[in-house]
Amino acid sequence: MAKGLEALLGATTDLQEEIYIPRLKTHFTIKALDEDSIERARAQATTGKDGSVDGALFNRLLIVKSAADPDFNDKALKDHYEASDAADCVRKALLPGEQTRLIQSVLALSGFVEDAELVEDAKN
Known part of the structure; x- marks a missing residue:
């Protein structure tokens, strides 16, 4: 069996990572995002007739969609920060x-890596 095929057959896209937030003295758990989740976030962040993407909103939506813990959709959390929605909660919290x-x-866990890393990997 070819190495690439073998790797794909044994792989999972259900990836999680804990990220330490020093100010809060705790870890957040994030999960990798698939293409559909990223595209839904991009569509939600697309504004105006020119189809431009609000980059800050897009990033906050990616955090919302990738956060396994905490859940920024939690009513108590949104109420505490007087947030209108989960993305607003990220902005305020x-x-x-x-x-x-x-x-x-999130981007690294979802497979986006720096070009320098790709070049170095390709060399090896």
Whole structure:
């Protein structure tokens, strides 16, 4: 059996990772996102007649969709932060740097890697 085929047959896309948030002194659990989840987030963040994507909203939606713990849709959490929805809860509950850290981790877990890493992997 070919190595690529063997790898795909034995692989799972159900990946999770814990990310430590120092300010909160706890870990958040994120999961990898599939293409459909990313496209739904992009569609939700598309604004205006020109079809432009609100990048900040898109990132917050990715956090919402990838967060296994905490659940930003939790009513008590949204009430606590007086958030209109889960994406607004992310905006109000997390500092910008914390959001960036989570986004970077979600993208890496979902298979997006830096070009430099790809080049290095290709060399090996």
